[in-house]
Amino acid sequence: MALYMKAAEILEKAERKQAALKTLVYDSKFANIKQLFALVCETQKFSSILEEIIESTKLLKQTKLRMPLAKVLVYDLLMGQGLKCGGSWKAAIMKHRARLQSVLARMKVKQKVSKNEDLLPKNLKQLVADQLPRYVRVNTVKTTVDDVVDYLKRDGLTYLGQASRIDDLTLKEKEFLRDMHLQELLVFSPKTDFHDHFLYKAGHIILQDKASCLPAYLLNPPPGSHVIDACAAPGNKSSHLAAIMKNKGRLFAFDLDAKRLTTMSTLLLRAGVTCQQLANQDFLKVDPEDPQYKDVEYMLLDPSCSGSGMVCLQHDDSSDNQERVEARLASLASFQLKCLNHGLSFPRLKRLVYSTCSIHRQENEEVVAACLKQNPGFRLVSLLPRWPERGLEPLTQCLRASTQKTRTQGFFVALFEKHNNAGTKVEKPVVQKSSVEAAPHSQPSRCKKRPADSEETETSEIDKTPIPAAEEAESTPAKKKKRRKRNKKKMKEATVE
Numbered sequence: 254m255a256l257y258m259k260a261a262e263i264l265e266k267a268e269r270k271q272a273a274l275k276t277l278v279y280d281s282k283f284a285n286i287k288q289l290f291a292l293v294c295e296t297q298k299f300s301s302i303l304e305e306i307i308e309s310t311k312l313l314k315q316t317k318l319r320m321p322l323a324k325v326l327v328y329d330l331l332m333g334q335g336l337k338c339g340g341s342w343k344a345a346i347m348k349h350r351a352r353l354q355s356v357l358a359r360m361k362v363k364q365k366v367s368k369n370e371d372l373l374p375k376n377l378k379q380l381v382a383d384q385l386p387r388y389v390r391v392n393t394v395k396t397t398v399d400d401v402v403d404y405l406k407r408d409g410l411t412y413l414g415q416a417s418r419i420d421d422l423t424l425k426e427k428e429f430l431r432d433m434h435l436q437e438l439l440v441f442s443p444k445t446d447f448h449d450h451f452l453y454k455a456g457h458i459i460l461q462d463k464a465s466c467l468p469a470y471l472l473n474p475p476p477g478s479h480v481i482d483a484c485a486a487p488g489n490k491s492s493h494l495a496a497i498m499k500n501k502g503r504l505f506a507f508d509l510d511a512k513r514l515t516t517m518s519t520l521l522l523r524a525g526v527t528c529q530q531l532a533n534q535d536f537l538k539v540d541p542e543d544p545q546y547k548d549v550e551y552m553l554l555d556p557s558c559s560g561s562g563m564v565c566l567q568h569d570d571s572s573d574n575q576e577r578v579e580a581r582l583a584s585l586a587s588f589q590l591k592c593l594n595h596g597l598s599f600p601r602l603k604r605l606v607y608s609t610c611s612i613h614r615q616e617n618e619e620v621v622a623a624c625l626k627q628n629p630g631f632r633l634v635s636l637l638p639r640w641p642e643r644g645l646e647p648l649t650q651c652l653r654a655s656t657q658k659t660r661t662q663g664f665f666v667a668l669f670e671k672h673n674n675a676g677t678k679v680e681k682p683v684v685q686k687s688s689v690e691a692a693p694h695s696q697p698s699r700c701k702k703r704p705a706d707s708e709e710t711e712t713s714e715i716d717k718t719p720i721p722a723a724e725e726a727e728s729t730p731a732k733k734k735k736r737r738k739r740n741k742k743k744m745k746e747a748t749v750e
């Protein structure tokens with residue numbers, strides 16, 4: 254019964270928008286977090302259908318149950334595990350089982366469908382159909398991609414080499430491959446579970462969605478640099494930053510939430526990260542002039558957001574109060590903009606990557622546009638030109654991610670860079686070869702080879718700075734040719750991917 258009570262409590266709080274559902278589940282201290290999370294997510298997904306069933310059977314009146322608990326119990330009875338526990342509530346609800354079942358059956362007949370999922374609104378149906386691959390980031394602080402691939406092959410899994418198209422990421426059970434955008438990312442079929450796997454427990458692999466790997470990858474701080482992760486817990490992106498920095502330099506990580514920081518501390522310990530300095534502190538109160546941050550040139554800002562891009566947090570929102578939703582988004586956007594402005598005020602900052610797991614323009618493009626207006630010394634870097642989903646017009650330099658187009662959670666990333674005429678010398682981003690280029694030729698690949706001229710490159714705008722007019726004026730055709738060659742080389746060197 255504890256499971257149902259806890260699930261109902263969380264559902265009610267989430268519906269009142271007290272906090273994100275995921276946060277509520279993790280903060281609940283419930284013994285079986287995974288079971289609780291699944292039950293709450295599924296109940297929320299079918300919320301409006303369950304409500305209709307409960308209302309038409311007058312269940313609340315007859316059982317004295319409250320709506321959130323009734324929804325959880327009816328979900329489990331009709332669509333879930335079938336009420337395995339539940340004490341006196343179970344007995345009460347079982348009396349109404351036949352009526353509940355017949356209302357659900359009538360709904361299906363009326364809509365001419367056979368499965369429960371088919372009753373869902375179109376956007377949620379798509380989501381059920383679009384099962385996401387399981388992404389695994391190899392933790393290069395502790396091991397290498399080749400070693401992990403070998404280990405998994407010996408474990409009985411079939412390695413298919415390097416992916417080259419999004420469609421390649423649809424895998425059968427026991428198959429896996431290497432991602433085409435991120436070198437250290439392996440991709441598995443959706444149901445693959447590594448929670449009890451040795452590699453996970455030993456910190457050799459991190460279970461992290463592909464989209465969530467983008468911010469650290471694109472920021473790409475060099476080993477030895479000083480970096481801030483402003484809203485860092487539970488720390489997946491911090492651990493990724495540390496791996497990119499080869500565990501060298503200083504990684505200042507802040508978070509307001511002490512409990513999440515404790516989780517982060519455990520995660521970083523398991524991942525072998527040693528360059529971090531954690532602080533349970535409000536990032537907005539961190540003094541940019543404090544001498545300890547004088548060398549901070551890179552920052553990752555992944556602030557609290559609506560979480561609307563997280564697949565399991567999506568629900569049928571047709572009955573949500575639109576005014577309340579808008580007010581919440583406005584308040585989140587105002588906080589996100591404050592964080593961005595504060596981040597860009599660090600005196601030596603060169604690059605800041607901003608990300609959210611939200612699909613709302615208000616938290617993404619609108620925040621970025623407002624920030625650019627208020628910080629004319631910074632501009633956006635155009636990211637991964639071949640990435641299938643761009644920021645909404647006109648901010649197409651930014652990236653978006655979604656279940657449909659990138660086979661990931663919904664996500665948004667923008668990279669700010671200081672102008673080279675804004676006081677600080679901006680170096681070119683560190684060159685990182687694309688995984689496709691870097692893949693050893695000997696690897697087996699079931700995927701089509703990309704034509705040589707389709708290599709994905711991502712060029713920093715800074716290196717597209719036009720040649721100064723004076724230099725252009727004195728150009729001879731030979732000089733122009735030489736300079737064009739030089740510029741081309743510079744652009745190639747500035748490739749992030």
Ligand SMILES: C[S@@+](CC[C@H](N)C(=O)[O-])C[C@H]1O[C@@H](n2cnc3c(N)ncnc32)[C@H](O)[C@@H]1O
Binds near residue numbers: 489558
């Ligand atoms: C989206 S989560 C960060 C996830 C993290 N980047 C990761 O990859 O694991 C946002 C975090 O911001 C924290 N937060 C919210 N307001 C904050 C503030 N003013 N200062 C520092 N952290 C804050 C929250 O506690 C939460 O842990």
